Amino acid sequence: MPVATRGAKAAGGRTMPRSPESADSPRRPSWKGLALLGVALAATGLGLWWGGAFGPGAEATSADVPPPFRPTLANAAPPPGPPPPGMVWIPGGEFSLGSDLASDSLCALPGTVRDAQPIVRVHVDGFWMDRTEVTNAQFAAFVRATGYRTVAETAPRPEDFPGVPPADLVPGSTVFTPPAAPVDLGDCLGWWRYQPGANWRQPEGPGSDLRGREQYPVVHVAYADAVAYATWAEKRLPTEAEWEFAARGGLAGRLYPWGDELRPGGRPMANLYDGAFPWRDDAADGHAGVAPVGCFPANGYGLHDMAGNVWEWCGDWYRADAYSLLARAGGVARNPPGPAVSFDPAEPGTKKRVQRGGSFLCTDQYCTRYLVGSRGKGEESTASNHVGFRCVRPVGPPAGR
Numbered sequence: 001m002p003v004a005t006r007g008a009k010a011a012g013g014r015t016m017p018r019s020p021e022s023a024d025s026p027r028r029p030s031w032k033g034l035a036l037l038g039v040a041l042a043a044t045g046l047g048l049w050w051g052g053a054f055g056p057g058a059e060a061t062s063a064d065v066p067p068p069f070r071p072t073l074a075n076a077a078p079p080p081g082p083p084p085p086g087m088v089w090i091p092g093g094e095f096s097l098g099s100d101l102a103s104d105s106l107c108a109l110p111g112t113v114r115d116a117q118p119i120v121r122v123h124v125d126g127f128w129m130d131r132t133e134v135t136n137a138q139f140a141a142f143v144r145a146t147g148y149r150t151v152a153e154t155a156p157r158p159e160d161f162p163g164v165p166p167a168d169l170v171p172g173s174t175v176f177t178p179p180a181a182p183v184d185l186g187d188c189l190g191w192w193r194y195q196p197g198a199n200w201r202q203p204e205g206p207g208s209d210l211r212g213r214e215q216y217p218v219v220h221v222a223y224a225d226a227v228a229y230a231t232w233a234e235k236r237l238p239t240e241a242e243w244e245f246a247a248r249g250g251l252a253g254r255l256y257p258w259g260d261e262l263r264p265g266g267r268p269m270a271n272l273y274d275g276a277f278p279w280r281d282d283a284a285d286g287h288a289g290v291a292p293v294g295c296f297p298a299n300g301y302g303l304h305d306m307a308g309n310v311w312e313w314c315g316d317w318y319r320a321d322a323y324s325l326l327a328r329a330g331g332v333a334r335n336p337p338g339p340a341v342s343f344d345p346a347e348p349g350t351k352k353r354v355q356r357g358g359s360f361l362c363t364d365q366y367c368t369r370y371l372v373g374s375r376g377k378g379e380e381s382t383a384s385n386h387v388g389f390r391c392v393r394p395v396g397p398p399a400g401r
């Protein structure tokens with residue numbers, strides 16, 4: 001189905017991706033019937049956390065780190081001061097970035113981790129990181145202070161969509177809409193729709209609002225929206241390497257931020273999709289759809305929801321071969337900022353940023369990008385109701401991207 005992506009300069013449509021990469025996270029979905037927009041839904045106290053059950057350092061000298069992973073070597077320096085509100089200290093250090101092929105067997109769609117290979121050795125400096133995803137209340141404070149208007153609240157420009165009648169260029173965003181019965185999992189339009197009027201203030205479109213959702217992660221934010229918030233908050237988006245170092249919580253080579261068992265002792269550790277995707281969410285983890293931030297146990301660094309709930313924008317351009325480029329450079333990559341340009345072979349010409357962590361729609365029936373080493377991606381201007389973000393603050397003067 002030909003669709004165009006919001007922000008695309010060129011005339012002509014794109015083909016709705018059917019590859020595993022884009023399966024569970026919608027790229028900006030099509031403006032149904034208009035063939036207008038592309039969906040890029042990608043495919044989820046210091047002392048206390050330092051000594052927590054999933055605490056950092058637990059595996060630092062362990063001999064059972066699965067090869068080719070090597071132990072995480074966290075920097076020993078203490079935090080440079082008290083944590084900024086809502087943030088935790090990520091010590092940084094050297095770790096193994098990526099995912100091995102064994103993880104592919106956990107997904108109904110093979111290829112989930114092929115862009116997260118080879119496993120490469122990376123060093124990141126220490127930094128502060130938001131303990132949770134940015135909430136609606138936090139984003140509302142930003143909008144009140146600045147008058148900022150998000151991409152989803154702005155009408156697409158006619159020059160970006162030549163040939164589309166002006167009356168059809170209406171603001172909106174992508175909303176997950178479960179079908180009434182099982183559908184073909186090869187066509188994500190079976191559960192995604194473009195909803196005029198959907199944006200962060202009204203996540204399901206006109207008539208919906210944020211009452212009672214103040215502590216839910218803000219959604220329907222495009223990459224530029226996340227950057228604008230981060231800059232206002234004197235923070236920035238994490239690099240992909242920072243994000244993964246933080247998500248691993250001091251562990252090495254594990255499948256999830258907490259270990260290798262999805263539900264240790266039967267305990268849900270993340271807001272994922274239970275039941276029969278995409279039409280029946282049983283909410284066995286306690287939440288059908290998005291959950292308030294911080295409902296599930298923190299990882300070894302005190303971070304919540306590093307798997308599931310909503311995807312999180314990272315600052316890096318997405319390239320499928322990004323890790324190969326790092327490996328080719330040799331040695332330990334220090335604070336890699338990501339590739340200089342975006343390139344996704346599945347959609348050449350579409351500018352994408354990295355997204356990480358998976359969402360409440362992730363399931364082993366379809367796409368397992370809640371795996372801590374797996375990667376997601378999203379077209380820059382595409383928002384949806386399962387993509388949000390969190391920020392980091394480097395040590396020293398605030399730095400925007």
Ligand SMILES: [Ca+2]
Nearest residue numbers: 271272285287
């Ligand atoms: Ca759930």
